[in-house]
Amino acid sequence: MPILRRPRIIQAVALAALLAATGAQAQATIKIASLQELSGGGATAGNNFKNGMDLAIKEINAAGGILGKKIEVTHADTQSNPGVAKGLAQKAVDDNVFAVFGPGFSGSMIVSMGETRRAEVPNFTGAEAASITAQGNPYVFRTSFGQATSMPKVARYIANNLKAKTVAVIFVNNDFGKGGRDMVGKALTELGAKVVADISTEAGQVDFSAPVLKAKQSGADAIFVYTNEEESARALRELRKQGVNKPIVGETTLTGQKVIELAGDAANGAVAHVGLTVDAPNPLMLKFKAQFYQAYKYIPDHNGIKGYTGVYLMKAGIEKAGKIDRAALTKAMHGLKVSAAKEPGVLMDVSVDDKGDLDRESFLVEVKDGRQVVRDVLPALSAAAKK
Numbered sequence: 055m056p057i058l059r060r061p062r063i064i065q066a067v068a069l070a071a072l073l074a075a076t077g078a079q080a081q082a083t084i085k086i087a088s089l090q091e092l093s094g095g096g097a098t099a100g101n102n103f104k105n106g107m108d109l110a111i112k113e114i115n116a117a118g119g120i121l122g123k124k125i126e127v128t129h130a131d132t133q134s135n136p137g138v139a140k141g142l143a144q145k146a147v148d149d150n151v152f153a154v155f156g157p158g159f160s161g162s163m164i165v166s167m168g169e170t171r172r173a174e175v176p177n178f179t180g181a182e183a184a185s186i187t188a189q190g191n192p193y194v195f196r197t198s199f200g201q202a203t204s205m206p207k208v209a210r211y212i213a214n215n216l217k218a219k220t221v222a223v224i225f226v227n228n229d230f231g232k233g234g235r236d237m238v239g240k241a242l243t244e245l246g247a248k249v250v251a252d253i254s255t256e257a258g259q260v261d262f263s264a265p266v267l268k269a270k271q272s273g274a275d276a277i278f279v280y281t282n283e284e285e286s287a288r289a290l291r292e293l294r295k296q297g298v299n300k301p302i303v304g305e306t307t308l309t310g311q312k313v314i315e316l317a318g319d320a321a322n323g324a325v326a327h328v329g330l331t332v333d334a335p336n337p338l339m340l341k342f343k344a345q346f347y348q349a350y351k352y353i354p355d356h357n358g359i360k361g362y363t364g365v366y367l368m369k370a371g372i373e374k375a376g377k378i379d380r381a382a383l384t385k386a387m388h389g390l391k392v393s394a395a396k397e398p399g400v401l402m403d404v405s406v407d408d409k410g411d412l413d414r415e416s417f418l419v420e421v422k423d424g425r426q427v428v429r430d431v432l433p434a435l436s437a438a439a440k441k
Contacts, residue, residue: 083126084378087146089156094134095258096159098283098312099357103158103180104129105350106361110399120369121378136162143169155364160230167194176383178368180360183233187409195387195410197364199329201237204305207432208327209241211418216301218275222251224265224289226281234280250274259285262292276301279308287316294320309421310355321421329416330359333426338394338401366399
């Protein structure tokens with residue numbers, strides 16, 4: 055090889071290494087990967103999240119993109135399986151995406167987020183298990199409340215509003231359910247209420263006769279149900295079938311639109327604390343509801359809102375950073391405060407703390423005549439703390 059050619063070869067190799075290292079930062083589009091439960095037990099949540107994402111991406115791209123670059127998304131199905139989710143996260147990292155959205159199941163998120171962390175890829179998720187952000191992963195950002203935020207709010211309603219001294223807890227035996235059971239139990243105890251029945255059920259469980267009978271026989275003043283959407287509908291039907299007349303309370307998954315459709319009249323009277331609802335007395339939320347329905351011909355649940363606002367949250371973070379750079383986005387997301395007046399796509403004023411958890415208003419809803427009715431608007435925790 056002629057000696058004079060070596061510097062050019064060395065320069066070419068160095069340039070190729072630089073391009074490989076900067077990868078996503080130099081792409082013509084902002085490539086993101088969506089890892090959702092499009093089949094299996096989480097299909098309702100996953101497809102809602104996906105559709106919400108797609109609607110936001112369509113709007114953002116039509117308006118010129120983010121800092122002049124369009125978003126390009128690839129959707130993948132975790133099949134509601136943690137092992138599959140981990141493999142898809144590895145593939146997303148290998149594909150050099152700018153950010154990952156999902157998975158939505160807490161168990162899948164817990165095993166897959168190690169892959170995005172090692173690659174320093176921002177990872178947005180609708181998963182709610184408290185342990186997700188408790189691990190100190192600087193690249194994880196929620197698109198909904200975690201259990202550490204939501205459970206104290208619902209516990210206050212049970213203890214203070216319902217005056218319940220004893221509570222039966224029906225929960226799904228996975229990371230999501232166990233985390234919620236632990237957090238609500240802790241919050242209830244601090245408020246002077248006692249969990250008198252701790253009733254475990256399985257993901258995908260069809261027959262709820264035994265769990266409901268245990269709750270009924272406990273004599274509890276209120277029953278707290280914390281399962282996935284399909285199981286929640288089955289639990290509500292069984293509770294009505296067995297003539298339970300005690301207050302039935304839950305979190306977001308108890309009164310979602312899909313649950314109401316599946317449970318029918320059995321859903322009426324159920325009360326839940328929800329971080330997101332399309333029936334919120336909020337013009338931006340109602341506009342989103344109409345746009346979603348126009349696009350997909352059904353009313354979205356909270357997961358659709360999670361997907362939609364999550365993309366706009368990323369947009370706000372990139373714009374705060376001032377450049378399309380993973381490290382800059384990660385830094386910008388911590389302590390991010392977004393006003394819905396300036397960025398309507400987030401739908402409500404929202405802030406992100408140093409752990410990646412959200413703070414914003416939330417709602418207490420009751421199912422009446424087959425739809426959610428907002429009973430109360432609860433302030434953000436930061437706002438409540440100032441009073």
